[in-house]
Amino acid sequence: MTRTISAPVADDVLPTGADGTVKRRGRSKWRVFALTVGALAFLFPFYYMIVGSLQARSDSSLLGALPMPGNLSLGNYREINAAIHLGRSLLNSVIFTAGVVLGTLVFGVLAGYALARLKFRGRGTLFAAVLLLQVVPFQLLVIPLYVQIVRGYGLADSYVGMILPFAINSVAVFVFRQFFLQLPVELFEAARIDGASELRVLRSVALPLVRPALLTATLLTFIGPWNEFLWPFLVTKQAGKQPLAVSLANYISTVAAAATNPYGAILAGACVLAGPAVLLFIAFQRYFVSSDLGSGVKG
Amino acid sequence: MKTRVLGRQPVGLLLSAPYAVFVAAVFAYPLGLAVWISFHKYIFTAPGVSVPRPFVGLDNYTAVLTDPAVRRSFLNILIFLLINVPLTVGLSLLLATALNAAIPFRTFFRVSFYVPYVTASVAVVGVWLFLFGSGGLVNQVLGGAAPDPSWLINGIWAMPSIAFYVTWKQLGFFILLYLAALQNVPKELYESAAVDGASRWRSFRSVTVPGVRPATTLVTLLAIITGANLFTEPYLLTNGGGPSGKSASPVLLMYQRGIEQGHPDIASAIGVLLVVAVLLIAGVQRLLERRQA
Numbered sequence: 139m140t141r142t143i144s145a146p147v148a149d150d151v152l153p154t155g156a157d158g159t160v161k162r163r164g165r166s167k168w169r170v171f172a173l174t175v176g177a178l179a180f181l182f183p184f185y186y187m188i189v190g191s192l193q194a195r196s197d198s199s200l201l202g203a204l205p206m207p208g209n210l211s212l213g214n215y216r217e218i219n220a221a222i223h224l225g226r227s228l229l230n231s232v233i234f235t236a237g238v239v240l241g242t243l244v245f246g247v248l249a250g251y252a253l254a255r256l257k258f259r260g261r262g263t264l265f266a267a268v269l270l271l272q273v274v275p276f277q278l279l280v281i282p283l284y285v286q287i288v289r290g291y292g293l294a295d296s297y298v299g300m301i302l303p304f305a306i307n308s309v310a311v312f313v314f315r316q317f318f319l320q321l322p323v324e325l326f327e328a329a330r331i332d333g334a335s336e337l338r339v340l341r342s343v344a345l346p347l348v349r350p351a352l353l354t355a356t357l358l359t360f361i362g363p364w365n366e367f368l369w370p371f372l373v374t375k376q377a378g379k380q381p382l383a384v385s386l387a388n389y390i391s392t393v394a395a396a397a398t399n400p401y402g403a404i405l406a407g408a409c410v411l412a413g414p415a416v417l418l419f420i421a422f423q424r425y426f427v428s429s430d431l432g433s434g435v436k437g
Numbered sequence: 438m439k440t441r442v443l444g445r446q447p448v449g450l451l452l453s454a455p456y457a458v459f460v461a462a463v464f465a466y467p468l469g470l471a472v473w474i475s476f477h478k479y480i481f482t483a484p485g486v487s488v489p490r491p492f493v494g495l496d497n498y499t500a501v502l503t504d505p506a507v508r509r510s511f512l513n514i515l516i517f518l519l520i521n522v523p524l525t526v527g528l529s530l531l532l533a534t535a536l537n538a539a540i541p542f543r544t545f546f547r548v549s550f551y552v553p554y555v556t557a558s559v560a561v562v563g564v565w566l567f568l569f570g571s572g573g574l575v576n577q578v579l580g581g582a583a584p585d586p587s588w589l590i591n592g593i594w595a596m597p598s599i600a601f602y603v604t605w606k607q608l609g610f611f612i613l614l615y616l617a618a619l620q621n622v623p624k625e626l627y628e629s630a631a632v633d634g635a636s637r638w639r640s641f642r643s644v645t646v647p648g649v650r651p652a653t654t655l656v657t658l659l660a661i662i663t664g665a666n667l668f669t670e671p672y673l674l675t676n677g678g679g680p681s682g683k684s685a686s687p688v689l690l691m692y693q694r695g696i697e698q699g700h701p702d703i704a705s706a707i708g709v710l711l712v713v714a715v716l717l718i719a720g721v722q723r724l725l726e727r728r729q730a
Contacts, residue, residue, distance in 0.1 A: 168535075168637075169535040169536075169538060169540050170540055170541065172531065172532065172535045173532065173535050173536065173540065173546045176528075176532050176535075176546070176549075176550060177545070177546050177549040177550070179605070180549045180550055180552060180553055180605070180608075180609075181549045181552065183553075183561065183564045183565070183568065184552060184553075184556075184564075186564055186567070186568065186574070187560075187561075187563070187564045190564070190567055196567075198567065198570070198572050198573050198574050198577065199574075199577055200574070200577055200578070202574070203574060245455045245456055245459070246456075248452040248453065248455065248456070249452065249453040249455070249456035251452060252448075252449035252450075252452035252453040253449075253453065256444075256445075256446040256448065256449030256452070257444050257445040257446050257449065258443055258444035258445070258446055258447050258448075258449030258450045258453075259442065259443045259444040259447075259450065260444075260450065260457075261444070261449065261453075264453055264456070264457060267457075267460050271460065271464055274464060274468060275662060275665065275666065275711075275712055275715065276666065277665065277666050277668075277687075277688045277691065277708055277711060277712075278468065278471050278708040278709065278711070278712045279463075279464070279467045279468065279471065280688070280691065280692075280695075280708070281471060281474065281691060281695050281696075281701050281704045281705050281708060282466075282467035282468070282470035282471040282474065282705070283463070283467050284695075284696065284701075285470065285474070285479075285481070285701055286466070286467060286470065289481055289482070289483075302463065303463055305459065305463075306455065306456055306459045306460075306463075308460075311456060335448075336446060336448045336449075336452075337448070361554075361555045364557065365555075365556070365557035365558065365559070367557070367558065367559050367668075367669045368668050368669065368688075368692075372692075372696060383557050383559045383560075384559075386559050386560070386563075387559045387669075387672075387673055390559070390562065390563060390566070390673055391672070391673060391676070391677075401563075401566070401567045401570075404563040404566070404567075405563050405564065405567065407560075407563070408559075408560035408561070408563040408564065409560075411557050411559065411560040412556045412557060412560040412561070415555050415556055415557065416552055416555060416556060419548075419551065419552070419555045420548060423544070423547070423548050423551075426551065
């Protein structure tokens with residue numbers, strides 16, 4: 139399919155002359171072409187986000203896609219900072235995300251370990267719940283959770299209210315259980331024979347062995363609350379308590395029209411929101427690989 | 438004696454107790470509450486205030502099903518899924534296959550495909566508004582071929598635009614799933630296909646596609662669930678499901694009816710119907726797949 143149109147373009151775009159590839163050039167040509175087209179489509183909007191955020195005057199012409207020295211400024215960042223107080227919003231995002239990640243890791247590891255390695259009454263029932271909950275869609279829970287948490291417990295505009303529905307993640311419990319199941323049984327038995335308590339076995343034997351997997355789980359958990367919009371949007375009405383995703387969304391839907399360069403200010407906010415997640419992901423990208431996730435998914 | 442009743446390692450109960458309590462309080466109870474609310478007349482009150490909440494049978498469901506806006510939102514999701522699911526499955530399998538080989542700049546390609554997935558939709562929506570606006574870059578390139586009115590405010594193009602956006606945004610995650618699945622396709626099958634003189638397209642169709650079928654089922658299911666959850670995009674990208682509800686999603690209507698207009702009973706009924714619809718679609722898809730296999 140792609141083969142027929144790939145031939146002339148691939149060589150211009152990518153230097154495929156590197157030694158290993160010369161031999162397999164014909165084979166890998168269509169791959170490199172498909173991947174290059176894909177990568178351009180995936181990265182261009184991010185490039186455009188950065189360029190647009192630095193334009194003093196919004197320029198959507200073709201030439202506007204290039205950074206023009208005369209039209210560059212940090213004014214958009216000042217504008218969005220004045221409108222939604224970036225520092226405060228970022229701090230809220232950090233607290234919300236940290237709470238969710240901490241809860242997911244601590245309670246997820248405890249429950250995952252118990253389900254994988256301990257025999258106790260009710261284990262089968264609990265594991266059935268873990269599996270069942272993965273298919274309960276969040277949208278059905280939005281209204282009752284709002285009724286319960288915001289109206290019932292009065293937790294509107296609080297971090298607890300924001301964090302509560304995400305404090306433990308059933309997918310994480312399931313994945314941690316898989317991690318612990320993959321460790322050899324003999325390790326646990328040896329530690330128990332040496333007289334270690336169950337908590338000590340978990341802390342000194344099991345946890346150090348699954349450390350890389352924990353890092354992957356942390357990364358995957360991080361992007362959930364950092365990017366989450368619907369729930370914190372429902373819980374927080376005070377601007378001072380809103381995470382950045384919520385305050386930026388409110389800016390887009392209501393305030394932007396009044397700004398001198400609305401797109402510029404939106405894109406500046408977008409860069410601040412996207413930055414931490416993208417940088418963290420690039421820095422740790424080798425932990426974000428299919429095999430780790432696959433071991434969780436394959437079951 | 439006590440340890441026997443609670444199992445061999447009763448400390449397991451202690452370790453899993455927080456999770457069990459959480460499941461009961463944040464999943465089981467609200468799930469029941471959602472169904473209960475949908476059969477009663479329910480209004481918001483201040484904490485602690487009690488008001489009568491009479492049983493109204495199927496009234497909320499009748500109201501929802503006769504509401505043209507709600508019906509339109511379900512049609513919109515169907516349009517969304519018809520575009521999003523085939524595109525997602527096709528493109529992510531194609532790119533995962535291309536990525537699953539010794540190619541130059543492999544890490545660079547891998548990272549660039551995942552970047553949209555790890556970025557907040559609220560952030561990326563900003564660029565798409567800029568790109569697909571009336572005078573935006575996309576229309577500048579298309580010139581006379583650009584739709585009028587522009588993509589996101591065009592009744593015909595608004596929903597497909599959202600479907601394309603979500604495909605693009607989520608593709609990295611599905612590529613990841615397919616990459617994991619491709620590791621399980623036996624290499625010998627490709628070798629024997631090559632010996633039999635099969636073209637690359639042929640061996641893709643006869644070895645790769647059947648080899649990753651379980652992953653395809655998972656990808657399809659997850660794409661359907663993601664689609665049913667659609668909220669941020671119609672809320673921001675098409676400014677509240679515009680133009681005139683042509684891109685509204687059921688979850689957006691749940692928000693508008695339930696929280697903006699204060700009818701949680703109506704919103705819960707939409708939620709229950711949405712979940713039933715998703716289960717039906719997923720069931721039909723499973724049946725079709727089993728017949729194919």
